Amino acid sequence: MASFKSSFITTLLRHGLAIAFATAIATQGITSACSRLATTFGPDAYFPGNGNITVWDAKQQETNSACWVQPTSTEDVSTILGHIKDTSCRFAVKGGGHARNPDDSVSAGGVTIDMQRMRSIEVSPSQRIVKLGSGHVLLSLYQGLEKYNLTSLGGRVADVGLGGFVLGGGFSHLSPKYGLAMDNVFEYELVLPNATVAIVNEVTQPDLYFALRGGMNNFGIVTHFTMRAVPQGQMLAGTRTYTADKRDAIIQQAYQLTTKWKNDTAMAFHYSFGYKQEADDYTIAFNPGYSLPILYPAPFEEQNQIPFETGTSRIGWNSQFSIESASATPSGGRSNLVIQPLFEAAIRAGKERGGSAAVVLLTVRWENAEDDDRIDAFARRWVRRSIAVTKVAGRFHPWLYINYAGKHQDPFRAYGEANLQRLKVIQRDVDPQGLFTSQGLCRGYFKLR
Ligand SMILES: Cc1cc2nc3c(=O)[nH]c(=O)nc-3n(C[C@H](O)[C@H](O)[C@H](O)COP(=O)(O)OP(=O)(O)OC[C@H]3O[C@@H](n4cnc5c(N)ncnc54)[C@H](O)[C@@H]3O)c2cc1C
Numbered sequence: 001m002a003s004f005k006s007s008f009i010t011t012l013l014r015h016g017l018a019i020a021f022a023t024a025i026a027t028q029g030i031t032s033a034c035s036r037l038a039t040t041f042g043p044d045a046y047f048p049g050n051g052n053i054t055v056w057d058a059k060q061q062e063t064n065s066a067c068w069v070q071p072t073s074t075e076d077v078s079t080i081l082g083h084i085k086d087t088s089c090r091f092a093v094k095g096g097g098h099a100r101n102p103d104d105s106v107s108a109g110g111v112t113i114d115m116q117r118m119r120s121i122e123v124s125p126s127q128r129i130v131k132l133g134s135g136h137v138l139l140s141l142y143q144g145l146e147k148y149n150l151t152s153l154g155g156r157v158a159d160v161g162l163g164g165f166v167l168g169g170g171f172s173h174l175s176p177k178y179g180l181a182m183d184n185v186f187e188y189e190l191v192l193p194n195a196t197v198a199i200v201n202e203v204t205q206p207d208l209y210f211a212l213r214g215g216m217n218n219f220g221i222v223t224h225f226t227m228r229a230v231p232q233g234q235m236l237a238g239t240r241t242y243t244a245d246k247r248d249a250i251i252q253q254a255y256q257l258t259t260k261w262k263n264d265t266a267m268a269f270h271y272s273f274g275y276k277q278e279a280d281d282y283t284i285a286f287n288p289g290y291s292l293p294i295l296y297p298a299p300f301e302e303q304n305q306i307p308f309e310t311g312t313s314r315i316g317w318n319s320q321f322s323i324e325s326a327s328a329t330p331s332g333g334r335s336n337l338v339i340q341p342l343f344e345a346a347i348r349a350g351k352e353r354g355g356s357a358a359v360v361l362l363t364v365r366w367e368n369a370e371d372d373d374r375i376d377a378f379a380r381r382w383v384r385r386s387i388a389v390t391k392v393a394g395r396f397h398p399w400l401y402i403n404y405a406g407k408h409q410d411p412f413r414a415y416g417e418a419n420l421q422r423l424k425v426i427q428r429d430v431d432p433q434g435l436f437t438s439q440g441l442c443r444g445y446f447k448l449r
Pocket residue numbers: 056092093094095096097098099100104105115134135154155156157159160161162163164165166167168169170171172216217220221222223329403404444445
């Protein structure tokens with residue numbers, strides 16, 4: 001909230017009355033949108049102020065909405081967007097609330113549309129397809145599907161939202177077999193910027209279907225994803241931690257796993273280096289994954305020989321592992337940019353479903369708002385140096401994962417010029433008034449225009 005306030009004051013001083021007038025209209029819009037929503041939805045689904053919205057990053061926790069509303073159906077979402085359009089009120093859409101900047105999913109001063117009550121699960125008779133409400137978090141998705149011994153493409157952490165995860169891409173332990181989560185969406189139910197409902201699949205709306213795979217919140221509000229369901233019983237996962245002297249051995253293993261074992265698509269892993277200020281040193285965490293109930297699968301044979309400090313690797317349900325990961329990445333810190341291997345098999349699987357691409361993610365967490373600029377400068381420096389090093393090594397690829405990108409980065413440009421231009425044309429087509437653009441009513445996250 002502090003940064004929102006200070007930039008608002010600067011604008012008012014610079015542009016005087018004209019801005020003051022525009023602000024008065026905007027405030028009127030907010031008051032009238034909130035009052036219409038209060039009347040339509042009543043105290044069960046409408047809440048003034050911020051209420052108890054769950055969001056992960058402290059910067060969003062410090063962002064204040066004028067009011068928030070929790071739809072339970074596609075029709076509700078359409079009604080809400082209608083009121084918002086009529087009143088020209090700023091708004092944001094919140095899935096699991098893991099975006100990191102004000103206005104990304106908590107509206108700075110406008111309406112927050114919180115999707116958390118939309119958590120339906122409809123498994124098809126063949127059990128190969130599942131229609132999911134877009135307000136799921138990964139835990140509710142895993143738990144809902146484990147009853148059927150099924151799962152879908154989800155990520156590591158229990159409280160990450162399906163909405164943002166899938167719309168941005170979605171790296172999963174099942175990616176080596178099936179590609180990214182977005183490669184496994186067969187159909188979207190979407191409330192368009194004009195508040196009507198569209199069923200978007202490869203046949204009905206091929207352009208929008210293309211656009212929604214990585215296009216985030218630029219095309220409307222997704223209310224349901226129809227996705228691939230896959231058989232899944234208990235599996236191997238967990239975390240092992242290592243002292244810094246094991247770094248070379250771990251990196252060597254990571255290399256082995258992504259090369260020698262690249263065709264074992266039951267296997268996935270990620271690893272991270274955590275700086276410990278007290279020791280001025282790094283600890284290493286390695287997370288093995290094997291989608292079958294095998295405690296010592298062949299790919300991890302050498303990895304298992306490296307002496308570790310602590311270990312939770314075991315056979316269990318993915319829902320339980322996702323809860324464990326959530327406790328390792330608690331909410332409330334301030335964070336910026338995160339490294340996860342993108343397996344060759346994942347790229348292949350993604351291409352079979354139309355295409356997608358790998359990833360190094362720097363996550364920085366800090367406590368005090370006064371440090372925001374210094375940390376931002378550090379992250380930018382780190383990115384610049386990493387790009388320079390990978391370019392020299394001939395290993396650079398310009399693709400950026402939108403769900404891990406920092407706000408100074410431009411992930412849409414990194415999709416390539418032809419894709420970017422196509423996305424812009426589609427966006428203009430479905431949203432001629434520009435509601436979901438940087439100058440419109442839903443301005444947060446990364447915008448195409
Ligand atoms: C701790 C942690 C762990 C993570 N682990 C993984 C991982 O394993 N794999 C991976 O790929 N990514 C991972 N991510 C990144 C994650 O996928 C993104 O942060 C994602 O955008 C979060 O989605 P959300 O719904 O929780 O966030 P939100 O902040 O709610 O949403 C993110 C953006 O998507 C928009 N949005 C959400 N739902 C909808 C909807 N229904 N319609 C239109 N727009 C919508 C929001 O408006 C917002 O702009 C992780 C992030 C964190 C913080």
